[in-house]
Amino acid sequence: RCEAVRMLLADQGQEWKEDVVTMDLWQKGELKKSCLFGQLPKFQDGDLTLYQSNAFLRHLARTYGLYGKDQREAALLDMVNDGVEDLRLKYIQLIYQNYISFADYNLVELMRNHLVLAAGCLASCPLLAAYVERVSARPHLRTYLESAAHRDRPINGNGKQ
Numbered sequence: 001r002c003e004a005v006r007m008l009l010a011d012q013g014q015e016w017k018e019d020v021v022t023m024d025l026w027q028k029g030e031l032k033k034s035c036l037f038g039q040l041p042k043f044q045d046g047d048l049t050l051y052q053s054n055a056f057l058r059h060l061a062r063t064y065g066l067y068g069k070d071q072r073e074a075a076l077l078d079m080v081n082d083g084v085e086d087l088r089l090k091y092i093q094l095i096y097q098n099y100i101s102f103a104d105y106n107l108v109e110l111m112r113n114h115l116v117l118a119a120g121c122l123a124s125c126p127l128l129a130a131y132v133e134r135v136s137a138r139p140h141l142r143t144y145l146e147s148a149a150h151r152d153r154p155i156n157g158n159g160k161q
């Protein structure tokens, strides 16, 4: 949420000071209570305190002349920035809530079965091989895949593998 602000400031030749909040401190709850919407980031410019990262960007855009040349351009820039926010919300959903679907488990299971038959069978498909590795390395899944419950279970009903 802060990186676009850092990028804007860096590109405008500005310096800034950061107070990095650790998870331990945040989980104590006192800081959260002090935040206007119960969330970070918080931005301070002199005696002006802001919450909401898009408000930081707009404030800096007004400060550094990055908000278009007139009200019409400002309206168009708001529209674009709101579109970026919509995209960011989808990205956040992907990363924090919907990172893997049921189809991934199904595909990875089938690919792993092929690897049992022929360990090098994905060698000519490096993206697919890396994907299977990546999904298989998810901590809970990895624990299960390495367990006897998984390793010792026959894959095919006719015993071939």
Ligand SMILES: N[C@@H](CCC(=O)N[C@@H](CS)C(=O)NCC(=O)O)C(=O)O
Pocket (backbone or CB within 6 Å): 001, 032, 038, 039, 040, 041, 051, 052, 053, 054
């Ligand atoms: N709309 C807010 C979203 C802020 C936000 O999602 N903050 C998260 C961290 S990126 C947060 O404080 N999470 C901890 C919590 O909600 O307790 C913004 O753009 O600044």
